[in-house]
Amino acid sequence: MILWENFDKNEIYVLIMLVVAYTAFFLIPKKLPTSITILFLVWGFASSTVFDFTIGGGLLDFYQVNDSNKYELFDFLSYFLFAPFSYFFIYFYERFHIGRKAFIFYVLGWCFVALLMEKVSGYMGLTHYQRGYNMKYSLVVFLVVQTTTAIYYELLKKKEPVYK
């Protein structure tokens, strides 16, 4: 495990994005209960960790995060980026009262945002594709993550005492 290989634009990009994302997280009016906020922050961190260490490393190794295949401090920091986005996904889901009719458009909208962010991340040197992987495949990942997140949230609303 290393801190970084070269401290350049990808590390600066991660730091700027962390500041932007967490500033937005603290500034937007609170709409969700604390327990649900914590849960979806951890959910976002876990989702990115699962995919990065399963398809982005190990036997598949479809992409490299930051400058090397070694585990860098900025790899770890980049997972913190996904935490507020998971929260924003649920925050706006609730804010816009997403129901059956809007569900598909909501998920597709977020997929578009995610693909755009991935394009920027690639340009900034945060992600490097390898072994024939390209951005098309990321759409599958985003569809899976965002759909399961929304379904899980619907289930949570039915089961959790905080919503009753």
Next chain:
Amino acid sequence: MGFVVFFFLAWLIVSLFVVIKKKLTFAENTLVFLVVLIVSINFSWIVIEELKLIKLTKTSLGYTGFILNRSIIIPILTVIHVNLLLWCHSLMMKISLFVSVVIILIGVSSLSNFYDITEFKHWNYWYDGIYFFILNGMAIFSYNLYARASRNVVSY
């Protein structure tokens, strides 16, 4: 064979989790699972890929067995442990349960070695025991912390 054994174990652990009477809420179970999953993934990566203390199989089926252990068996078994712990009234029962779960996790680890999914290079079962002990401690700690945070909110 290793893949089949680990698939069966994953199925068994998930089924056990489904059928047991749970003390934790849906959100609490999820949070503990996610925290243990994050630690399990990061720990296995550092020990295997970074420090090379354990050698991991290159076969795809064996590797899938490893993924099942890392991402399902270890986290769900720990969540079951936290649920069962809340049913225990005496300290002795809690300690016995804690030790039993750590022994079961070491047993799963030995199966992983037996089926050549992993091979200890500079690692042993004592280190595994310490890791599982800390992991289960972290699960209980995260549950307590989250339950406290959940209680401090007004109903939505």
